[in-house]
Amino acid sequence: MxxxxxxxxxxxxxxxxxxxxxxxxxxxxxxxxxxxxxxxxxxxxxxxxxxxxxxxxxxxxxxxxxxxxxxxxxxxxxxxxxxxxxxxxxxxxxxxxxxxxxxxxxxxxxxxxxxxxxxxxxxxxLDPAVTTRVISAFADRPGPTPPPELGELTPREADVLRLMARGRSNGEIAAALTVGEATVKTHVARVLMKLRLRDRVQAVVYAYESGLIRAGEPPDGPRA
CATH class of the missing domain: 3.40.50.2300 (Response regulator)
Structure with a gap:
């Protein structure tokens, strides 16, 4: 092709x-x-x-x-x-x-x-270096009100979105959540569909703009 x-x-x-x-x-x-x-x-x-x-x-x-x-x-x-x-x-x-x-x-x-x-x-x-730049751009912004569609995500899908926003690859997300890469791909597809996002770049921007994660939060793994 x-x-x-x-x-x-x-x-x-x-x-x-x-x-x-x-x-x-x-x-x-x-x-x-x-x-x-x-x-x-x-x-x-x-x-x-x-x-x-x-x-x-x-x-x-x-x-x-x-x-x-x-x-x-x-x-x-x-x-x-x-x-x-x-x-x-x-x-x-x-x-x-x-x-x-x-x-x-x-x-x-x-x-x-x-x-x-x-x-x-x-x-x-969108490699980790670029993700770091996005994080720094949001560092001093006031916390927004979470949009209602964020509530459509399951807890595991929210975890996947947080890790995507940290620049993690599917393999790294799978290791952090102790699941297979195929499962991560399914979660990523559902996150993009539910939030009406086109790709991972939009997902990173969305995660920070929605207040799902904030600059300065621990970068590794989902929230407890």
Whole structure:
């Protein structure tokens, strides 16, 4: 199966470089390019790629606005946000917009290829380092009122969500809860369905915004 990709960036040379890297892979194909956010939305809607590489800072319409626009429609592509600036604000805005991954433009070609494969497979590119940044962004925020849908989770599903929000993989969650990975996958799917979330990135943001966990809480394991 070939992974189709659209590259959205206002720098033509960068788009050419990304295309060269991507098309060295036998299972990937760049099907389109865009120079601004509005064009990215139009191209993605027309070509329906699996993945869009979306620059944040573009003329006419920025990448985060384009991301929100695309993800508001059914059958939306997975989106990896690209940026030159590794800032907390950009990271949080990208996750809040619904991006499935966040990648610096200085990342290695290997990291880029891995990111595309991960999000194309329906997973989220959110490693523990990124999770730590999200935690710090919420550290000084007042505690919110828990949303009613949080009460739809079983105690075990809430435990799984807490561990997801700490950046734990399915294998690590399984070890912490002493269950099999298949069971964890089932719990993750139910959490996403009940909370109407698309992926683990949204789950991390939700866990902190809802007050399910707070920055500074013990990171290991569920609550007693």
């Amino acid at each position: 070939t992974i189709s990709v659209v590259i959205a960036d206002d720098q033509r040379m960068l788009r050419a470089g990304l295309r060269m890297v991507i098309e060295t892979e036998p299972d990937m194909l760049v099907v389109g390019e865009a120079g601004d956010g509005a064009e990215a939305v139009a191209v993605a809607r027309r070509l329906r790629p699996d993945v869009v590489l979306m620059d944040i800072a573009m003329p006419r319409q920025d990448g985060l606005t384009a991301t929100r626009t695309l993800l508001a429609q059914p059958g939306a592509p997975r989106i990896i946000v690209l940026t030159t600036f590794d800032t907390d604000e950009n990271l949080y805005r990208a996750l809040r917009a619904g991006a499935s991954g966040f990648l610096l433009k200085v990342s290695s070609p290997e990291h880029l290829i891995t990111a595309i494969r991960v999000v194309a497979a329906g997973e989220a590119l």
